[in-house]
Amino acid sequence: MEAEADGFILYLATERGLSAAYQLSVRQTLDALAEYLKKRSLPLTDVGTDELSEFLAARKGSGLIASSLRIATVHVKVFFRWLAARGKLPMDPAEPLLSPRPDQTLPETLHGTEVARLLDSIDPGQFLGRRDRAMLELFYSSGLRLSELCSAKLENLDLEEHFIRVTGKGNKTRIVPVGRRAEEAVEDYLKHERKTLVKKRSSSHIFLSVRGGKLSPDRVRQVVKERAALAGIEQNVYPHLLRHSFATHLLEGGADLRVIQELLGHADIATTQIYTHVDGARLKAVHKKFHPRG
Known part of the structure; x- marks a missing residue:
């Protein structure tokens, strides 16, 4: 998991040109996923949609707000799509995942x-x-x-x-x-x-x-x-x-x-x-x- 996460972050930096802040955000999600899989002794190749759904549910249960959970879901989906596209996984287990609906909170403004x-x-x-x-x-x-x-x-x-x-x-x-x-x-x-x-x-x-x-x-x-x-x-x-x-x-x-x-x-x-x-x-x-x- 660690090597694949490193490769993905390198891809975001060099091929996609995404900011350091975005890379850090993705890294935090992937580190949490790696810890989750480690506790269950589950290799990356055995991860399915159910396991990813359980991971995201656990993140929500830990107090992650809807907007942050939505971002974490995007991170997971893009990561596994990247793995599948490069033949590192036989299929993309994150494809069926649905992102939570965003909060309809309005931005604050000054008069x-x-x-x-x-x-x-x-x-x-x-x-x-x-x-x-x-x-x-x-x-x-x-x-x-x-x-x-x-x-x-x-x-x-x-x-x-x-x-x-x-x-x-x-x-x-x-x-x-x-x-x-x-x-x-x-x-x-x-x-x-x-x-x-x-x-x-x-x-x-x-x-x-x-x-x-x-x-x-x-x-x-x-x-x-x-x-x-x-x-x-x-x-x-x-x-x-x-x-x-x-x-x-x-x-x-x-x-x-x-x-x-x-x-x-x-x-x-x-x-x-x-x-x-x-x-x-x-x-x-x-x-x-x-x-x-x-």
Whole structure:
């Protein structure tokens, strides 16, 4: 099992070009499966659909939520499909497995006034104020993922043409517009503050730490939380919340769902459709509040 799992992870990295985070997620599922089979003294060649169903049921029983169980099921199905395609197994025992239905939980968002309150509360005159303001403006203006913002480089930013080129999931590159307010904040940061953070070994990443290095995702999360607290926002604020707010506010403003899909870099329109539920929930709340028989 260990050798086959190693081979599969290598395949994901070299042939599929999938991210290290995805590889780690798959590895965790396969390690859990290996432990499950080891306890039952069951070799990989003897694994059938029933055994895989029991494994996934055990994962659910251990407290794995539906969305995580769905991901684990996909990992198992892709792994065994890969084994069967390479003749390592006579058949694919995972093919009949059904993925659990995803939770219909709606993404959290910030109200437009709260976003404005958060962004306008950051004083550019304070130390790192320009950097932090530019980061949060760019999150909300362009709907970037945390990893995309941390990896954004100067050579991929074109303020004259009002866009930034980012590399997202699956190593896919897309071009995203940069709004006027974000553009002004980024330009102000680049002109007045970034040069003070640059050290001899600094890279071309747009956002730098006080030591001149690339900002880590954990540090950006911390900055967002600190800025939200200073703005007096009680809601739990995190980078992806600004991405959710970006998409929701676009939909509320009348943007086409396909355009939002393109801006977010979603491979499947079904992923973007969660925002239609958010908009529907808002409409119901407005109807209930203002309709005489709501």
